[in-house]
Amino acid sequence: MRSLRLTLATGAVVAIGLVLLVLWLLLSRLFTDYVVGHYRSEMTAIVDTVAAQLALENGRITLEREPPDPRFALPAGGRYWQVSPVTGDVIRSRSLWDTIIPIDAGQSDHYESFAIAEGPDGEQILVQNQPLTLGEGPSTTRFVVQAAFARKELDDALGAFHGSLRQMLLATASVLAAAALLQGAIGLMPLRRLRERAALVRSGRERDFGTAGPSEVQPLVAEINLLLAERETAIERARARASDLAHGLKTPLTVLSSLAENLPSEDRALALQQVELIRQRADRQLQAARMGVEQMATTSVMSLGGKLVNVLRPVTGARGIDWDVDIDPALSIDVDPADLAECLGNLLDNAAKWARARIRLSAQADGASIVVAIEDDGPGIADSDRALLLRRGAQLPPQADGPAAGTGLGLAISADIAKAYGADLRLDRSPLGGLRAAVAFPAAVTPKRSRIPV
Template sequence: MIRSLRLRLAIGASVAICLVLLVVWLSLSRLFTDYVAGRYRAEMATLVDTVAAQVRVRNGELVLPRAPADPRLSLPAGGRYWQLNRDGGTPLRSRSLWDTVIDADRPSAPHHLGFLEAEGPDGAPILVYRQALTLGEGADARQFAVTAGFARSELDDALSAFHGRIRLMLLATAVVLAGAAFLQGALGLLPLVRLRERAARVRSGEEKDFGLAGPREVQPLVSEINLLLAERATALAQARARASDLAHGLKTPLTVLAQLAEGLPKHQRDIALEQVDLVRQRADRQLQAARMGVERMATTLLADLGNKLVSVLRPVTAERDVVWEVDIDPSISLDVDPADLAECLGNLLDNAAKWARARIRLSAEVVDGRVRITVGDDGPGVAEGDREQAMRRGGHSANAAPGHASGNGLGLAISADIAEAYGATMSLGQSALGGLEVALIFDVGGGSRRPRDPT
């Protein structure tokens, strides 16, 4: 099945052009052939009439006192011939026939374009026109036949010259029509190209819908897409409303639980407050997942976002004299919502800030057509056997540094979920600085967001 509209139009136009030009070729060839053959037939009929008009009866025989004056009739193989067949007498012939007698009375004589074919004085075929006539009336009537002929090569050469020119003309016509068909196809598909550009702007968040763009034939499709976008916007508003309701619904019970926990013994109070905080963070994570599933994407400059995140987190590590390094090409951009990418990288940088001893490095590069973002530190790292567990919600490393809590393990899980929602991958490894290195790999441009079930 041909999936390309451009190819379909090209094939259709090619078939139509070939059929039309074939019909034109056959029609013109037949018309010209009939016209040329008719002209020769008329000339031969005139020659027959001229010869017949000169026939006389002398001494009981048919004679021709004066032959037609055409010079071609006097030269041997001159190209024009006549012959007068008399009953019981030797045929009278033009000098151009020399000693050749036209034998056109044979039943099996070949025909060509309505003429009988015979052998000429030079051995080449000639085409002849024969007419039986009567001179006188009654008992004195004399029967005779006049044959006029011409060289077949004249007719064939005329037709060959015409066909050669008509072939060139039709070939030039085919080229012009093919160019016109290609231009028509390009112009006809141009509105679809514009619709694709409009779709890219809608996808990036620059436009809300397709408006009334496009020709009349695609307006039903555009209208349906606009309805889908409107339904999507409605779903977004409803999701945000439900998220807001959920946030307000949890806020009060969690506050009450936190206040009640203050009355518990210290050990129990710390556990209760930790659990309340864990519920709050998990609720925030579910709200974030719901937002990711419906929100539009926009293009984000990676270097600008990375520098902003580092500037926010640098004061957190100022007391420990941690050095931050940012190595990102300013031209690298991703079709990822800035809030999503900020949360994804923010969690990784916050995790690095928590565990780093003296250095943290944020870098990004394009490798094999994909954007690779890495966050590395010189902290204790994560053992290879614990890395998969560290990326799960609630998972944490056993390699906690002195003075640091192990944490609830949501940061890496949230970043992994955000990356997966955009078709990216996240992996943990050993940093060149000695600690943990987290690598995010996006397609160039970011690709299409994959909606996720927030639950």
């Protein structure tokens, strides 16, 4: 189970369910014992009352006075008594009418010591039997006094209690579940604040997670702060090594350029081209190394795109090229401004080289992505050649009426930068007739760590 909130909620529901189940069984048992005990006491009192009014005359048992409860006088009145001697006639309450309660009525485990018999109205009654004797010596007479009541009366009492208990426990379960969910939400708030703090650190607005928060998460926060401090140290070391590499390459390349001037003309151009290629690739490696360690920042697409267009507009002005800019001013991307400038700048520079009369720069939100597109009305690129141009150093054969061939790094560099930020660079045919280069940046991105050693 990957969700901590779901794990806590499931644990709380299971715990609440078990506790309420135990509570249901305990209260049900206690109430049943109480009610059954109440009826047992009542039946014992009836037996004692009836037994106290019995007398022995000429070897026969007689009842001197009936119990005063009016329910005994009503047929199926709900309370019954019966005296069953071993020999002789049975004496019974009028409420039994013509029904005789059997002495050997079956016992019921559910109703504990009560036996079950059929009452005068066909409904079941619960009976308590009490064997007694009357007289002494040879004249001793044995008999059984029975007291009974309607089984439905006990069932209704237990059913009403269980119904109320069920509603109470369901209401309690709902309240406890809501309290558990609320407790989980409150308990996870520090993690939500840590996530918000992480977003601030990732965007470069904060250097670490600070020291605020409950004591339970402080060890985690301290370890994260140590990791951030170590990362900052690694950044400084990477920058220093990148700077040393840049200075270390500068002098040998300058020397090689000077030596190339002394070569024959047919070899000099090739040597200078290779030296320049080495310089550009070294710059690209340094850029990639920096991109892997820089902190992120939020960049306005409209602001940066406008600056890039203003730089290139004078270059294309002499050719009469029109620029269309369609960018929502509210769009921002969590990408370092320098990285975004290089990514889009290479694509705009490529469009400026090949466009005939029109270049369009647009940006729009598309679901969970922000798509920045550069289109031109130039000759475009064949479908079979588009994947090739995204490889570093790949070039197409020069066209007679086209600009001079470049180094073959521009599109590859843009693709590398886009990939580092979780974006995707796609080349398609533009409705304008030329190439459409679109970069789809995720709405929330985290730059991938560069694999280039620094």
